[in-house]
Amino acid sequence: MSTLASTVEEPPRLKQRWWPLATAILVVASLLVASIAIGVYDITADDFGGELVWITRVPRTLALVLAGAALATSGLVMQMLTQNRFVDATTSGTTEWAALGLLLSALLLPDLGLVGKMVVASCFAFVGAMLFMLILNRVVIRTTLVVPLIGIMLGAVVSAATTFIAAQFNLLQMLGTWFMGSFTAVTRGRYEVLWVVAIVTLLVFLLADRITVAGLGKDVATSVGLNYRAILYSGTALVAIAAGVTVVVVGFLPLLGLVVPNIVSMIRGDHVRANLPWVALGGIALVTVCDIIGRVIIRPFEVPVSMVLGLVGAVVFITLLLRRQRG
């Protein structure tokens, strides 16, 4: 594997230019500072303000960082594994499966803790993602556009099932609150499990080269000595964990994993490992900006970040689709 890694090493030219990344890190950092500073309660007003920063503002900002980075990078992973630019956890139905898992675990195993629920949700997300890939394998002519379409419809069917079950047990209203992607409820003691997705992001960085090779297709990957199945399964598992954990802690964050990798590769080209830090940073930046917009637009109330993301994501997605068609 080491020989393979060295052949995919980025050209030295890219290595020398460290300052764009540094600038990006600075921009994202200032966004995060803004996120900590913005809020209804004036944190400089009294002593309690300082304490409040650690109870809500910092946990919320950390949650933004973790969820944004993990979903954006796992979107990139899915795009490599399915060899399709328009796939992420949203457009493959993976999040809907995670939601179904969460609902079922809440109904059947009410004593299960938060971690247990996340395990169940992630398992469902894994099954859903594998099912999606299985269906893709059976479709002979898979045009670029039919792939996300199948995923979206699969997600719609799964979420109809979720709605049905929730309605049977009078949980419809709760369902809406659970899955409305929002960082409002994220406080100290309620976000820590999100660190799991930091591990996911780290693993994606470590596996980046292998996932890139797997993205060339099963035959190519196998012929250069890659255990294709192992990478396929572990990549899907990473995506599933990211989807499962974020659904349980913050809810749906639509189209994030789709928009960010596409924009990054439009600007920088297709070098996956060199792009990864950019994708992670972009994910953080997008979620943070959307969250800040949601918090500012109707102060002192909040608009859930998922709505802002859904709007921004849809606009960007359609622009990408139409651009691609022209070019």
Next chain:
Amino acid sequence: MASIITVPSSGLPALETYAKSSWWHRAWPILAVTALALVFAAGILSYGNPVPIDSPGYWIIVQSRLTALGTIAFVAVSQALATVLFHTATNNRILTPSILGFDALYVLTQTALVFVFGASASSLEGIPKILAQSALMVLFATLLYGWLFSGKRQNLHLLLLVGVVLGIGFGSVSTLMQRLLTPSEFDVLSARLFGSISKGNPEYLPFAAAIVGAILVFVWLRRRTYDVVSLGRDVAIGLGVNYRREVRTILILVAVLVSVAVTMVGPMTFFGFLVATLTYQFARGDSHAEKIPLAIAIGMATLLGATFVLKHVFAAAGLVTVIIEFAGGILFLVVLLRKGMR
């Protein structure tokens, strides 16, 4: 003329057998499905009425159930008609108005109106307001979808994907604006948006009947033209049809029909698709004279049957739309996959 042009395109009966086939041969599926729909309708009206038949209370209950029945009928007719017409205009059988976000667009225009003009403007109840709101929706839909379906953008999957994502985006914008409304404005809006089969608003029934009835008559008179339109742009122009005008008219009709359906029971993404796909399965030919009645009958039978079974067998009347969404969604996937494999 129409019967010659509307030879089924997909390996259905060959030309001679189609021409020779009797009137009865084409009509019996329609009659059978209609009979089924009538059985379900009678079931909904009479089954499990808690009051004995000789007391006056019996008829009060029947009357209130008639309202639900009327709602179902208009939703079934408008969704079935809208989908079949949309398939004619777009010349394919996967795109449906709901999947492309027409419903979401309707919800968006309603929300935007309340958002811009506030509760005061929207409290002007009555036909003029409904007309104004529908006009806005029709204008928007004609511009947007007219643009999508015009000229070079003929990639089916691109259209479908753009439509689906547009629907998601409309939904996000609507929810966003609804969050920004004051509670009283939101009340006004939700009274307009969220109907359900069990509590159909009897006030809308005559209005909906007039609109849907008029469209039905209009479409029936133009059924032969639409037979030609469904052959596709080039053939239709070659046969002397003003294709652009016809397609634009159809899009307007579809927008009106969808807004009627959404006002009555709320958005149903896959219902129209389910009905239309079943229709093409059972129809003997390809003419609108046959497809339209069959689609309406199937729409009625599906919606009435689902309501009857869920209400009286599973005691879950609120789930009709969810079940239909589920079944329709799976059917959509199957059709999509089969098309993709070919």
